[in-house]
Amino acid sequence: MQPFTTLTGIAAPLPRANVDTDQIIPARFLKTIARTGLGKHLFAGLRYHANGAERADFVLNQPPYREAVILIAHENFGCGSSREHAPWALLDFGIRAVIAPDFADIFYNNCFKNGILPIRLPRAVCDALIADAATAATAHLTIDLAREVVRRPDGAEIPFAVEPHRRHCLLHGLDDIGQTLALEAAITAHEARLAAAPYLPAISL
Amino acid sequence: MTKPRTVFDKIWDAHVVETLPDGTCLLYIDRHLVHEVTSPQAFEGLRAAGRRVRRPDLTLAVPDHNVPTERHAEGSTAILEPESRLQVQTLEHNVVAFGVPFIPIDDARQGIVHVIGPELGASLPGMTIVCGDSHTSTHGALGALAFGIGTSEVEHVLATQTLLQRPARNMKIEVTGTLAQGVTAKDLALAIIGRIGTAGGTGHVIEYTGAAVRALDMAGRMTLCNMSIEAGARAGLVAPDDTTFAYVKGRPLAPKGEAFDRAVAYWRSLGPDPGAEYDRTVTLDGSAIAPMLSWGTSPEAVIPITGTIPDPEAEPDPARAAQIARMLAYMGLEPGQALEGVPVDVVFIGSCTNSRIEDIRAAAEIARGRRVADGVRALVVPGSGLVKRQAEAEGLDRIFIAAGFEWREAGCSMCLGMNPDKLTPGQRCASTSNRNFEGRQGPGGRTHLLSPAMAAAAAITGTLTDSRRFA
Ligand code: SF4
Numbered sequence: 137m138q139p140f141t142t143l144t145g146i147a148a149p150l151p152r153a154n155v156d157t158d159q160i161i162p163a164r165f166l167k168t169i170a171r172t173g174l175g176k177h178l179f180a181g182l183r184y185h186a187n188g189a190e191r192a193d194f195v196l197n198q199p200p201y202r203e204a205v206i207l208i209a210h211e212n213f214g215c216g217s218s219r220e221h222a223p224w225a226l227l228d229f230g231i232r233a234v235i236a237p238d239f240a241d242i243f244y245n246n247c248f249k250n251g252i253l254p255i256r257l258p259r260a261v262c263d264a265l266i267a268d269a270a271t272a273a274t275a276h277l278t279i280d281l282a283r284e285v286v287r288r289p290d291g292a293e294i295p296f297a298v299e300p301h302r303r304h305c306l307l308h309g310l311d312d313i314g315q316t317l318a319l320e321a322a323i324t325a326h327e328a329r330l331a332a333a334p335y336l337p338a339i340s341l
Numbered sequence: 342m343t344k345p346r347t348v349f350d351k352i353w354d355a356h357v358v359e360t361l362p363d364g365t366c367l368l369y370i371d372r373h374l375v376h377e378v379t380s381p382q383a384f385e386g387l388r389a390a391g392r393r394v395r396r397p398d399l400t401l402a403v404p405d406h407n408v409p410t411e412r413h414a415e416g417s418t419a420i421l422e423p424e425s426r427l428q429v430q431t432l433e434h435n436v437v438a439f440g441v442p443f444i445p446i447d448d449a450r451q452g453i454v455h456v457i458g459p460e461l462g463a464s465l466p467g468m469t470i471v472c473g474d475s476h477t478s479t480h481g482a483l484g485a486l487a488f489g490i491g492t493s494e495v496e497h498v499l500a501t502q503t504l505l506q507r508p509a510r511n512m513k514i515e516v517t518g519t520l521a522q523g524v525t526a527k528d529l530a531l532a533i534i535g536r537i538g539t540a541g542g543t544g545h546v547i548e549y550t551g552a553a554v555r556a557l558d559m560a561g562r563m564t565l566c567n568m569s570i571e572a573g574a575r576a577g578l579v580a581p582d583d584t585t586f587a588y589v590k591g592r593p594l595a596p597k598g599e600a601f602d603r604a605v606a607y608w609r610s611l612g613p614d615p616g617a618e619y620d621r622t623v624t625l626d627g628s629a630i631a632p633m634l635s636w637g638t639s640p641e642a643v644i645p646i647t648g649t650i651p652d653p654e655a656e657p658d659p660a661r662a663a664q665i666a667r668m669l670a671y672m673g674l675e676p677g678q679a680l681e682g683v684p685v686d687v688v689f690i691g692s693c694t695n696s697r698i699e700d701i702r703a704a705a706e707i708a709r710g711r712r713v714a715d716g717v718r719a720l721v722v723p724g725s726g727l728v729k730r731q732a733e734a735e736g737l738d739r740i741f742i743a744a745g746f747e748w749r750e751a752g753c754s755m756c757l758g759m760n761p762d763k764l765t766p767g768q769r770c771a772s773t774s775n776r777n778f779e780g781r782q783g784p785g786g787r788t789h790l791l792s793p794a795m796a797a798a799a800a801i802t803g804t805l806t807d808s809r810r811f812a
Contacts, residue, residue, distance in 0.1 A: 153664060154539055154639050158778040163757040167407065167424035169381035169431050171492075181780045186766065210660065212540040215573060216778060218475040219379065220491035241543060241575050242475060242489055249493030299507065300363040312493070313390070316501045319359050319367060323395075323503055326358045326369050334600035335467050335607055336371055338398035339442045341450075 138251045139309035143232050144278040145205035148195050149266040155209055156216035157243065161225040174221055175228030196229070200272050204229075206279070208265050209236045213254075214243025223250045233279050235286070237262055248302045251309065253281060255296045265294075281307055345614035347511045348580045349546040352486040352611065356469050358503055368506045371468035372480075373498045374454045375402035375441065377432040378759070379473030383496035384435040394439045395502045401463050402436050403444040404429045405453045406759045410722050410749035416447045425760065439499075452725025452751040455479040455693035459563065460725055462592025466581040466608040471498060476693050476775065477576075478569040482562035483589070484581030484611055486546070489570065509575045512545035513619040516553035518628035523809040525703070526561030527695060527773065527792035529553065529625075530568040531633035535643040537623060542574025545621065548613065549579050553627030559588040560699035567694045568775050571640040580612045632808055634791040635777045636680055637668035642777075644680065646795070646807045652676035671779055672787050673767070680789070680805045687770040688719040688800040689782070690793050691749075692756035695773035696724030698731050700793040705737040707797035707811045713745035714803025720747045720762065722754040746800065758783040771799035 158181075165177040183194045190197045196204060207226070213236040214222060223246045226234070233253040247254045257265070268274045268289055278287040281303060285293040298306075305312065316323075330336055346354070359367040373396075380402070387393070394400060404417070407425035417433060420426035429446070436443035444450050450457060455476050458464035464480040470487035471477060473495040480487035494504055514533060534541070547569050549562070557565065562579045569577025579585075586605050589595050596604045631645035642665075644650065650669070653676060656662040669676060674683070690696070690704050701723060713719045721741050723729035729751055732738055738748045755762040756774040758781070764770055766785025773796050774781075777788035791799070794808040801811070 151660070153660065156639075156776075156778045158757075158776070158781050162780050162784070163406075163759045164784075166378050166759060167422075167428050169385070169428060171382050181784065186784070212543070212573065215539055216475065216776065218473055218477075218489035218491050220382075220473075220493060223491075238540060238543060240540070240573060242491060246491035246493065249491060299365070301361055301365045301505070312505055313392070313497050313500050316367060316497065316503060316505065320501075322359045322367070323369070323501060327396075327502075330369075333607075334596045334604040335465055336399075337465075337594060337596055337600075339401050339463060339594060340398075341442050341444065 137309045137311060140232065140251050140253050140281055140306045142278060142280045143205060144276065146200050146203050146275050147206035147208055147265065147269040147277045148201040148204035149269040150195060150207055150209040151266050153210040154212045154215055157214060157219050157222045158216055160214070160222040161219065166219060166221050171224050172228055174225035178225040178229045200275060205231060206233045206235065206277055207231055208262055208269055209234065210262065211237045211259070213239050215240040218242045220246045223247050223252050227252060235262060235265060248306060251306065253279065253306060255286065257294065257296060261294060345616040347613050347617045347619065348484065348548055348578055348611055349486060349509065349511055352467060352469065353508060365505055365507050367503050368469060369503055370471050370498050371399060372464060372470040373400045374458055374470065374472035375400060375495070376406060376454050376472070376474065377404040377428045378406045379492045380435065380495055381428065381431045382492050383499055384439065386496040387439070387499055392500045394441060394499045397440045397442065399502065400441050402432060402441050403451055403454050403457060404432055404446060406753045406757065408446055408752040409761050410752045410754050413446050413451065413750045416445060449726040449730060452728065453693045453696065453753055455567065456696060456724030456728065459483060460727060462589060462595030465589060465595060466585055467611055471504065475570045476567050478574070479563050479567040479693055481566040481569065481576050481578035482559060484578060484585055484608065486576055486578065488576040509546040510544050510620040512542060512547045512574065513622045514547050514549050515551035515622065515624045516549065516627040517551050517624065518553055518626050519556065520553050520627050520630060523794065523812050524630050524632060525792045525794065526557050526564040528630055528633045529627065530565050531635065531643045531790060532630045533625065534568060534572045534640050535633065536625065537572055539571060539639055539641045540573040542569060542572040545574050547572070547574045547577040549577060554579060555582065558699060559584060560697040563697065564694055571775055581608045632792060632795050634680060634789050634795060634805065636672065636674060638671055638777055638779045639668070640775070640777060640790060642668060646681055650674055650676060650678045650680065681807060683805045684769070684803055685717060685771045685799050685805060686768040687764060688717060688796050689755040689770055689772040689774065690720065690796050691722030691724065691754045692774035693724065694775045695793050696722060696728065698728050700773065701728065701732045701737055704793040704797040705740045707794055707801065707808060708744040708746060709740050711744055711801045713800045717800055717803050719745065719800040720749055720755060722749045723751050725751045755782055757781060771796045771805060
């Protein structure tokens with residue numbers, strides 16, 4: 137996983153609530169067995185006409201937002217399915233951070249596993265950042281994860297908070313599995329306690 | 342004295358392997374259900390790192406999302422769409438390579454992962470159950486902690502049989518009274534989401550309780566817990582009780598004999614302690630709920646069949662007004678309109694929300710001796726091969742076929758646009774599934790979420806209809 141330290145770039149405004157995972161990546165694109173290549177299908181229903189032509193009215197089809205690395209949206213971003221294809225599609229497009237008042241739990245989790253930083257900020261702050269982003273001249277943001285601040289184009293800093301373990305993993309690009317396997321003795325001990333539990337039969341078909 | 346605990350607290354505490362300094366817990370996973378869509382990249386990750394599946398004996402794999410609802414006897418080779426076939430065959434290959442128990446398409450036990458887990462007794466009370474699918478919340482009906490995870494977490498569970506999780510908050514939804522005649526668990530689920538909203542449960546595990554919940558059979562509890570995710574919750578559950586134990590007893594993978602009795606004694610201890618505290622409590626009067634259906638493209642956009650669609654102009658919050666207007670434009674509906682009488686093109690009875698034998702019976706009750714309206718395509722898709730077999734033993738298939746319904750084989754079918762069953766742009770569908778997002782059932786498709794009885798009634802009249810007219 138690519139570490140996330142600081143990020144500077146174009147922020148795209150997406151002032152919608154309940155951006156669901158079927159909007160982020162429709163089900164028909166989930167048939168891949170790879171993690172990459174989904175960027176072209178990101179927001180497919182909003183981004184393209186039925187004939188495949190781009191919709192001029194969708195933000196990611198407009199300059200400078202074609203180069204966006206940050207998305208700013210309204211409440212409950214990422215609701216719906218557990219599909220990790222949603223963060224994969226964002227990442228493949230180039231999005232490394234999403235700012236919203238709140239996120240659906242599974243999507244929020246999935247972001248951290250892929251080097252994407254989801255930032256929770258109050259709705260009024262999101263709206264202010266959306267207003268900045270709506271004008272190309274002020275669409276640049278900087279995110280500093282170590283210091284937990286978003287820097288607006290005028291230099292003002294907005295603090296945010298991320299759970300310490302998640303922040304640590306993101307800053308260093310750490311793979312959870314490797315860390316968990318370091319706790320193998322504790323897992324084995326738990327399994328030994330369970331061995332006789334009548335409520336945990338093995339699967340045998 | 343220890344603090345009184347909720348069901349969630351008890352299951353959580355019993356599964357914590359280790360607590361990290363910031364409060365993140367390493368949680369042991371008792372059951373890992375795997376399907377073809379969210380697992381290929383996880384197995385690939387294991388392979389790349391030279392890792393094995395730690396506990397194949399606690400893991401069960403089945404294909405469902407891509408599976409066509411016909412020609413199951415021919416297995417995965419019958420899948421015509423090359424990408425779908427590759428995804429299913431990748432799973433077939435991975436389960437062999439990693440030694441994971443697997444139910445193939447041509448096995449009578451194949452079906453939607455959330456239907457077969459409880460049905461086979463693979464999902465049991467008190468367990469932690471995960472699957473790379475958000476509707477894993479369904480299994481909470483057994484009194485288990487069951488939640489959906491992403492593919493990276495699927496890989497983590499395969500490799501370690503654990504997950505890194507932060508404890509959820511506790512939410513209690515108490516439904517008092519008795520559901521009226523013709524009102525089902527689906528109506529209750531939709532009424533709850535309409536009340537608390539699609540983010541109402543974010544960060545919480547919901548415990549459903551109250552007389553109306555206790556009175557539900559296991560199929561109804563599964564329908565209710567299934568849609569917890571539509572309310573934003575991490576999971577939903579019902580404390581295990583005699584209804585639960587009667588359901589579990591005798592299931593193929595459930596404990597038997599003396600082991601079953603010991604398990605029941607343990608499961609009984611999982612009920613909430615008197616005085617257990619919830620971070621949030623919501624109470625609903627079950628007797629006041631009417632058959633519900635959705636009018637928009639979010640599961641919170643619901644009204645009773647007796648109601649009318651909201652008017653964006655009456656909405657004070659401009660963002661919310663714009664959202665209502667956008668939903669109405671997509672759905673081809675007008676503010677203030679009643680839904681009863683709106684013509685439908687397709688009726689879909691199926692999905693992990695409503696494809697158990699009880700759901701099929703409820704639909705058959707209305708279909709019996711009647712005809713599907715001209716020009717309507719109506720599908721009945723049992724949730725598993727075993728549900729299908731049971732329905733056929735009861736003669737329900739013949740009722741549907743005589744009425745002009747299509748009687749299909751098990752799978753996710755028209756719940757999502759991944760297999761041949763989908764809507765075409767502009768088609769309006771009365772659907773027993775769980776999501777009405779734009780394009781969910783196929784690009785441009787318009788979904789109305791409702792109960793099996795309401796769906797069957799819509800098939801007969803060709804329009805959205807109050808199913809109580811057929812009572
Ligand atoms: S039936 Fe629908 S919601 Fe359930 S697992 Fe299949 S696709 Fe997901």
